[in-house]
Each structure stands twice: as C-alpha cells, then as structure tokens.
Amino acid sequence: MVGTILSNFWIALIAFSVYFLYSFPFIEGMGIILKACIVAFVFFLLTFLARAIISYIISNPPEEIEDVLVEKDAEILKSEISPEDYAELVKTMLKEDEQPNSQT
Structure with a gap:
C-alpha cells in the first residue's frame, strides 16, 4: 500500500x-x-x-472461446445421448459388421 x-x-x-x-x-x-x-x-x-x-x-483474464465451446459441446452430448442410446448404436454397428461377412 x-x-x-x-x-x-x-x-x-x-x-x-x-x-x-x-x-x-x-x-x-x-x-x-x-x-x-x-x-x-x-x-x-x-x-x-x-x-x-x-x-x-x-x-480476471478472459476465458478462451474455444474452451467454452468445447465445454458446451460436451454438455450437449451428455444431455442428448443416454447410455441406452449408446448401447443401441453399438448393437446396430455390430449387426452391420456381421451382415457383409455372412453374405460372402
């Protein structure tokens, strides 16, 4: 002082x-x-x-705009896709992988 x-x-x-x-x-x-x-x-x-x-x-340095956008995108993904939706997505992907193999 x-x-x-x-x-x-x-x-x-x-x-x-x-x-x-x-x-x-x-x-x-x-x-x-x-x-x-x-x-x-x-x-x-x-x-x-x-x-x-x-x-x-x-x-009080200004926050980086990129950091804020990444955090918001992560929050949107967490709120929109539930674990059940992930499970269904994985099941459909596995079924799609198995179908071409069974045809040859």
Whole structure:
C-alpha cells in the first residue's frame, strides 16, 4: 500500500512539473502554482483508478472461446445421448459388421 501511494506521489509530482514548465511565462505565480497543484491532485487520484483497472484486468483474464465451446459441446452430448442410446448404436454397428461377412 505504501508503494502505491509513493508511486502516485511521483506521478503527481511529474504532472505538477510538466504543467508548471508548460506555463513558462510566469506572469501570475500564485495562479500557476494553484492550477499545478490541482492538476497534481487530479493525477494522484487518476492513478488509483488506473491501478484498479489494471489489477482487475490481470486478476480476471478472459476465458478462451474455444474452451467454452468445447465445454458446451460436451454438455450437449451428455444431455442428448443416454447410455441406452449408446448401447443401441453399438448393437446396430455390430449387426452391420456381421451382415457383409455372412453374405460372402
């Protein structure tokens, strides 16, 4: 947790520095510092959001479509064909194998 907050402070410091340097003609010193502090605070909070999104993506990888399809096909086969149907299929296949042999 401490590392997260410290890295967020680093990003806020970088945002502050970039905003401060891009407003180079320092005409209004206090206004520039106030706006730079607001930008730093916003980047500090946005870094928490970015870290939450990244951790969500890493912890929940998307399922492979092929795996889902194979599992669904296996479930369909299990639900449609009963053991009795398998037995009948095997019996008919055995009878078909025996018929050509008996004719020759």
